[in-house]
Amino acid sequence: MTISCLRELQGKMANDPHFTGSTRRVWVPGPVIIGAGPSGLAAAACLKEKGVPSVVLERSNCIASLWQNKTYDRLRLHLPKKFCELPMMPFPEDYPEYPSKQQFVEYLENYAKRFGIMPVFEQEVESAEYDECVGLWRVKSVGLKGEEMEYVCRWLVVATGENAEAVxxxxxxxxxxxxxxxxxxxxxxxxxxxxxxxxxxxxxxxxxxxxxxxxxxxxxxxxxxxxxxxxxxxxxxxxxxxxxxxxxxxxxxxxxxxxxxxxxxxxxxxxxxxxxxxxxxxxxxxxxxxxxxxxxxxxxxxxxxxxxxxxxxxxxxxxxxxxxxxxxxxxxxxxxxxxxxxYRSNTPSWLKENQMFSEKDGMPRKTFPQGWKGDYGLYAVGFSRRGLFGSSMDAKRVSEDIERLWKAEAKQLSKTIGRSFSLQC
Incomplete structure (x- = not known):
């Protein structure tokens, strides 16, 4: 991301009729992750372990809101815990083979603490659109009190999952x-x-x-x-x-x-x-x-x-x-x-693209295992129809791909700064 690109983006933002002067705009050097459920947490943790910072946006006031607020009391994981653990952190040994809803939520909260994941809560994403002029994603959200935000990033990870809205x-x-x-x-x-x-x-x-x-x-x-x-x-x-x-x-x-x-x-x-x-x-x-x-x-x-x-x-x-x-x-x-x-995916209501995700059902057009990556730095975690096991696989693939691009762009930026410094000297 060059200084000229940033200046061009600032000019475009200033003339954007959809946002007022009170809109806060944030440049995110790493990816923006939409959703703080298991998929979003897994993606953020994998990226952090590779040295790539991210921002996690969540419309609710807690992580794993579906599990915490919209599931019945007797719910347990349908699969054994070893198939449901997120990357780099197994379930506690004293957990039963099929952890309860409460135990799974506790596991997710401890997972977020261990990897220092602090989502920005109560941010309802209204749109996410790729700006071809500057090669960046622009994610527009509205807070609980109506405050408007825009997050600008190079990579966008959709982690809202298959179960975002009740059918x-x-x-x-x-x-x-x-x-x-x-x-x-x-x-x-x-x-x-x-x-x-x-x-x-x-x-x-x-x-x-x-x-x-x-x-x-x-x-x-x-x-x-x-x-x-x-x-x-x-x-x-x-x-x-x-x-x-x-x-x-x-x-x-x-x-x-x-x-x-x-x-x-x-x-x-x-x-x-x-x-x-x-x-x-x-x-x-x-x-x-x-x-x-x-x-x-x-x-x-x-x-x-x-x-x-x-x-x-x-x-x-x-x-x-x-x-x-x-x-x-x-x-x-x-x-x-x-x-x-x-439930169903809600991506068609806010993601302004129709190449990777289908407008009909909000799912990736490509089936597993190709559905995790789109164009222009767009990724999906938790849409493989393979539950938590699939989310972990997606998170690992996404983090590896972004790490590769992150290092390549950092190396290129270092060379650009080096040449500029040499000319000034």
Whole structure:
């Protein structure tokens, strides 16, 4: 970044009609990282270990706001802790194999302290755009009290992840429903639903676990299963299903591993189609790779479905008053509806580019493992559809690439200053 480029940028900023004179503008010598969740923390830590400074912007008032504010109490990591640790810091040895939500948040807070990561909180990024004239990114944000900021940087790391915004589907007649309606991002536990009939929409890991939680609080849950779904035991043959799968993939093709997983699941669960859970024709690992759809790892929900404590229903046709009509014509009354309909990326709402990220779903256009790098110093961490394990891999790749460019530009700048000094002498 030369002095002439900085002067040119200052001139452009002065004439920018979108910002007033009260806007604070900050030059960031290293990358700006958007998001202080696990992905953003991992990226910042890896960069710091390589001597590259960064600024982390976070719209909430804490790190890992999704985990702290929008998850249910009984949540635990679905995979063993060794597959969920961030770079350069394992989980404490006394943590269980599947750490709780509280333990994971504590781990992340200690991670941030260890690497000296201090995000700038309550900064809602409104836009991030590459300025081709000066070869820099301009990140515009608004604080809690409406104060405007602009961060100018050479590299931009998008770490807002796949789960930035709750997905709320449009269901005919939902506005007329007189019971309680909430997304799982607002659900903590089933204590308030004791004795009530609750319809859970969505048969992923969250929907299955919320149903189990409702049973534990003596509610009467029903589960909407619109599509086929793979349900696997969390552990088989004394090992985690995920860990066993990763080991088998070293020696066998993915379709053989899928066949093994399905045979073991049938031996443990029986035919899941017999109680309303049809399996996809494509195996669980192959389906995950092609579509990103994660198989459900059962933690006790299937037993409740088999016993009839959790009832299975097809898609909703319409809702009205306390009634829900299903596509098979059946009508039932419910006291509450919980939407376990997941989350989506929000990058299209603020990232002003359409080459690396799709405007349709906010995900990188290139699939794993190529989706972590774009053009003009744009990077992504946490969009690989491979959970925390994928975030760690992305963070390492991004930090290595930026370190290489950082050193090259520092070397070039040193030569430029050296020549200038020689001429003056």
């Amino acid at each position: 709320v589907p449009e269901i005919k007649g939902m506005a007329d429903f007189r019971g309680e309606v909430r997304h799982t991002s607002e659900y903590k536990n089933g204590s308030r639903f004791s004795g009530k009939k609750v319809l859970v929409v969505g048969s992923g890991n969250s929907g299955m676990e919320v149903c189990l939680d409702l049973c534990n609080y003596n509610a009467h849950p029903s589960l909407i299963v619109r599509d086929s779904v793979h349900v696997l035991p969390r552990e088989m043959l004394g090992r985690s299903t995920f860990g066993l799968s990763m080991w088998l993939l070293k020696w066998l093709p993915i379709r053989l591993v899928d066949r093994f997983l399905l045979i073991m699941s049938w031996l443990i669960f029986g035919d899941t189609a017999s109680f309303g859970l049809e399996r996809p024709k494509v195996g669980p690992l192959e389906l995950k790779g092609k579509t990103g759809k994660t198989p459900v790892l059962d933690v006790g929900t299937l037993a409740k479905i088999k016993s009839g404590d959790i009832k299975i229903h097809p898609s909703i046709q319409s809702v009205g008053n306390h009634d829900v009509r299903f596509v098979n014509g059946r009508v039932e009354k419910f006291d509450a509806i919980i939407l376990a309909t997941g």
